[in-house]
Structure formats: structure tokens, C-alpha cells
């Protein structure tokens with residue numbers, strides 16, 4: 275074939291092809307048009323959802339709640355907001371008006387920014403469970419997950435591309451992940467709908483996912499029956515395919531880059547079960563509150579001082595600026611450290627200002643923040659409730675740095691990451707736990723007793739809406755928390771289960787608890803350690819009311835015959851009282867005189883109220899006795915049990931006395947029954 279002919283042939287081919295394409299397009303348009311006009315009669319629910327979602331989006335007030343700041347509405351809107359909060363324990367009206375993908379400030383310890391993570395990390399399946407959660411709150415939670423793994427996030431550009439060992443350039447993501455995916459490390463998000471009844475969580479949510487989110491990354495699992503917290507999570511875990519599962523409540527927002535620290539740690543130790551630091555999202559304003567946070571903008575550090583007065587003075591003589599800023603010569607500064615100082619001096623010319631001085635370790639140049647962002651870890655009460663406790667001093671030493679994984683005796687249960695294979699090895703969940711509660715302590719004890727670790731990862735922070743009540747109903751008339759906790763106690767707490775039954779005698783040998791044989795077999799199979807081991811090694815600080823005491827039980831007053839009683843008063847510092855003695859040991863009358871000399875119940879210690887006026891000491895002195903959080907340092911919380919059966923407060927020298935009212939008082943020690951106390955079980959009697 276010569277050239278012109280060949281050209282001609284090609285032109286014909288092209289023309290034919292073009293005609294074909296145009297014909298197909300015309301036919302397609304025609305067909306679509308037909309469909310559209312037919313749609314006037316046949317109803318397409320997706321159109322309806324689309325309309326609703328557009329209306330939702332129009333409602334959003336730009337800037338509201340941005341940065342995690344408190345959002346406020348005014349006038350009628352404020353009232354409507356408060357109304358919705360009363361019903362649902364979340365200001366839903368406000369939530370509907372805050373951007374679904376709002377930003378949060380970076381609340382992390384600044385040292386987190388310098389951590390270098392591996393380029394390749396395990397893949398993550400994020401599992402969100404919900405029952406009738408407010409629609410906009412759920413959507414915001416999903417956005418917050420997606421945002422944390424987007425390639426256009428600032429942390430991504432700073433991420434480590436070069437493998438330190440091989441020198442090879444690494445692609446961020448999990449092994450086998452499509453390098454063009456806009457999301458790194460994320461395998462999938464699984465939404466587990468625990469049989470919600472709210473219509474917007476059905477078709478509209480699905481439509482939102484299909485049109486506004488990456489639908490190939492999000493699965494919705496609809497449970498045909500309401501099964502509760504434990505079994506919803508379990509249902510999610512059954513379909514998950516990622517290396518690591520990250521469970522979340524459906525009212526959470528994570529701080530920048532919160533997922534990578536979790537994946538990194540599990541890559542290092544597959545038996546580490548992790549929780550982020552759980553911060554507070556206010557149910558009324560959606561304000562993000564991050565513990566005792568770095569609110570200061572300036573940090574500057576030095577590791578030892580070599581400044582010489584005269585050297586500085588010499589420098590000052592030559593200086594021509596308005597402000598003198600002295601620095602040692604071994605400092606590194608945080609962003610924008612200077613302006614706040616200048617600003618302050620401009621406002622107040624006689625102020626001498628000092629930045630916050632952090633420490634850089636002389637040995638390894640580790641930057642540790644002097645006033646670290648504090649966070650708490652998990653504890654528990656023998657009543658079976660999760661509590662927050664300060665990081666024990668010995669743990670601060672063990673972990674080595676403020677941002678290192680921090681051991682936690684228990685977890686709250688809703689937000690955690692676990693290696694998927696390890697989850698199954700460890701016995702998944704007790705599937706016979708219904709409703710709400712109990713599963714968190716069960717998993718916590720199981721992790722520790724069976725060879726894993728439970729850790730809080732300081733560089734991973736997630737806000738959670740702590741609601742003041744459950745807006746949803748639970749299985750009618752069933753105390754699921756009590757029953758689930760009894761199941762847990764039967765399997766994991768050995769003899770210490772008695773301390774739970776002390777609070778819930780009705781559950782002792784109660785058939786409602788059901789059978790736990792298979793969980794006991796699991797414990798055998800995994801060769802798990804005892805609860806005693808757990809208390810002695812993992813939670814040494816836990817006060818055990820029958821162990822760490824000289825005496826415990828009811829404290830009965832000799833004059834009135836009444837017993838010491840908390841009177842179920844709640845609060846930071848509440849007066850200690852007396853009440854008719856119960857025939858058996860009830861929790862409100864369960865007191866102890868500890869080996870440290872504290873007069874206490876499980877969490878609180880008796881103190882004599884601070885004297886306001888000097889010179890008050892006289893015959894008639896009578897002070898209030900308050901129950902406050904035990905500090906373990908004896909000052910103000912030490913009592914002696916005298917051979918005369920008086921309880922004497924060490925600092926004030928006053929004795930505990932039952933008077934006319936229902937509150938006890940601390941008074942001058944004197945004879946008489948009002949100051950004599952009989953303790954049920956005591957080595958000192």
C-alpha cells in the first residue's frame with residue numbers, strides 16, 4: 275500500500291468510528307431523556323435523598339465549630355438546640371449546622387510531629403457501630419476517619435519516603451495498596467447498623483456514601499436484630515479484611531494523623547491492643563477538649579544553663595533593639611516563639627517575659643516537653659465500672675518518654691485498635707453479652723491475663739461525645755451491665771469476684787448470667803494468668819478493700835448504733851455521714867482503714883475540712899469530714915485507730931464523732947460513745 279491510499283483508508287476508518295460514537299451518544303441521550311420523563315410517574319427514592327442532602331448541606335454555617343472550638347447558636351436556634359439535646363443527649367440541631375468535615379486544631383504533644391513512621395504499615399479496617407445515632411454526627415465521624423488517611427494531609431508530604439535500611443524509595447500505604455488511591459493505609463470502613471429505626475440512617479446514609487464518599491471503601495452492614503454493643507462489634511469483625519481493626523463509637527472526631535501511630539505500634543508488637551487518647555467532645559457545643567493541653571504558644575528549651583551575668587550585660591550594651599531577648603547557645607525553638615514575647619512587652623512594657631523552657635536530652639537530643647499534655651489511662655471499680663486514673667508514677671518511668679506507648683490497666687472499650695488475627699486468637703468477644711456494658715473490662719482483663727498488653731498511644735488523639743444519658747432504649751427491664759459484668763467476673767476475677775457480688779448480691783449464682791463454660795475453657799487453653807497476678811503486676815495501685823487494710827466492713831458508732839455511710843452522695847468533696855446499719859455489708863457502708871492509715875472506701879478518703887480561722891481551737895471545735903479522691907500521700911488523709919476505738923485524724927489530732935445530724939464531725943478527742951467505732955473485721959479490735 276502506498277502512502278496516500280493508506281492515509282485515505284485511515285480517514286475512512288476514523289470517519290466511520292466517529293459516526294458510530296455520535297450515534298451511540300444520541301441514542302443514549304434519547305434513552306435517558308425518555309427515562310427522565312418517565313421518572314415523572316415512577317418515583318426514584320435517590321432523587322428524594324439527593325434533595326434532602328442538598329438541603330442539609332445548605333443548612334451548614336461556614337466556620338461554625340471550626341478548629342474544634344465551641345459552637346454557639348443564638349435566639350430561637352439556641353432554644354431548638356437545647357431542646358434536641360434534652361431529648362438525645364447531643365445537641366443535634368447544632369451538629370446539623372457544623373461542617374461534616376470540619377477541621378480540628380492539632381492538640382497533640384508537639385513531639386509527635388517529629389516521629390518518623392514506616393512508609394509501609396499494616397492495613398486498617400475501621401469499624402463503626404451505631405444504633406440510632408444522629409445522622410450528622412455519624413457522617414462527621416466517617417469524614418474524620420477519611421481525613422486522617424488522605425494523601426493531601428500535611429503529614430503525608432513530610433512522611434518518610436526512603437527506607438532507612440535499603441535506601442529504597444518507599445510508597446506510603448499498606449503492602450499491595452493501589453499507589454493512586456487517595457487514601458493511605460485504609461482498607462475499608464465498616465458501618466455496623468445495629469438495627470436502627472431512624473429512617474435517615476437507611477437510604478439517605480447509603481446515598482450520601484455513594485455520592486459524597488469513596489463508596490468502594492465503605493461497607494454498610496445492616497443487622498436484622500438489635501444485638502447491642504458487643505455483638506455489633508463482633509459482627510463487624512467477622513467481615514473485616516484489614517490487618518488491623520480499629521473500633522470506634524459513632525460520635526468521634528480524630529486529631530490529625532491519629533491512625534498511623536496505632537498501625538506503627540501494632541506492626542512492632544502484634545499483641546499490643548491500643549487505645550488513642552480519648553478526649554472530650556462537648557455534647558452541647560462540640561468543643562474539643564484535650565485534657566490539660568499545651569495552650570501556650572511558646573516553647574523554648576535549653577538543657578543546661580551557662581549564661582554569665584557579665585556576658586549578657588556586655589551584649590546588652592551593644593544592643594539597639596527595643597527588646598532584649600537572651601538565649602543560651604544550646605536552644606532550639608518552636609514555631610513562632612518570639613512574637614508572643616514581643617507582643618506581651620508591647621502591651622506591658624515593664625513585663626519581663628520568659629518562654630516555657632522544655633528539655634532536650636543532652637544524650638540523645640530528645641525534645642521532651644516540660645509540661646506534658648497529660649492524659650489518663652483506665653482503671654475500674656469492683657462494682658464493675660470503668661474509671662479514669664492518672665498514669666502511675668512507675669509507668670511514667672517505664673515508658674521512657676511522654677509520647678511512648680503507655681500501659682493502661684483497662685480500656686473504656688469503644689475506641690481501640692487490635693491486630694485482626696490476634697483478636698481471634700484471644701477469643702474475640704463473649705458473644706453472650708447483650709446490650710451495653712461489661713465487655714470493656716472483660717476484654718481488658720483478658721488481654722493482660724493472657725499475655726497481651728493494653729496501651730494508650732499518646733500521639734493518637736480522638737474526641738468522643740460523652741453523653742449524659744443513653745438516648746436509646748435497652749432490652750426491656752434487663753440490667754445488661756450487671757449481667758455482663760457477672761459473666762466477666764465469673765471467668766476472669768477468681769475469688770475477687772466476691773468483691774463484685776458484694777455490690778450485687780442479687781447476681782450471685784443467678785441463672786440469668788447464663789453459661790460461661792466456653793469462656794473458662796478459652797482461659798485454660800490460652801494458659802492465662804490469675805486475677806491476683808493482674809493486680810500485683812499490672813494494676814499495683816488498685817486499692818483492694820480486703821487486702822490493703824487493718825480493718826474493713828461496717829464502722830458502727832457505739833453511742834448511736836449507726837454506721838458510717840456515704841449516703842450515696844456524689845461529687846468531688848462530699849460530707850461523710852451515718853445511717854442505720856444494714857444487716858449485711860452494703861457498698862455504701864463498706865469502709866476500710868488502710869495500711870497507709872486512710873479511712874476510705876474504694877475510691878475516696880476521709881479528710882478533715884481545712885480550718886479557715888486560726889485560733890479556732892477550743893473545746894467546742896467541730897469540723898466537717900469530707901470524702902475526697904485519695905492521693906496516697908498521707909497528708910491530711912491519715913487516721914489512727916486508737917486502743918480506745920477512737921479514730922484520730924493525724925494532722926488535726928481531732929477524733930471522728932457521730933453527732934446529732936446525719937453528718938459525722940471531727941471533734942476534740944474525748945471519752946464517750948459518740949467517738950467510739952466498732953469495725954466489723956479488724957486486726958486492731
Ligand code: LR7
Nearest residue numbers: 403404405468502503506523524686687688689710711712
Ligand atoms: O444497642 C446498642 N447498639 C449499638 O450499636 C447500643 C449502642 N450502640 C452503639 C452506639 O451507637 C455507639 O456508637 O455503640 C456505641 C457505644 O454506645 P454509647 O456511645 O452509648 O456508649 P458509651 O460511650 O456511653 O460507653 C462506653 O462503654 C460501653 C460499654 O458497653 C462501650 O464499650 C462504649 O463503646 C464505650 N465508649 C467508649 O469507650 C468511649 C469512651 C467513653 C468512656 C469512658
Ligand code: MN
Nearest residue numbers: 523688738739
Ligand atoms: Mn460513646
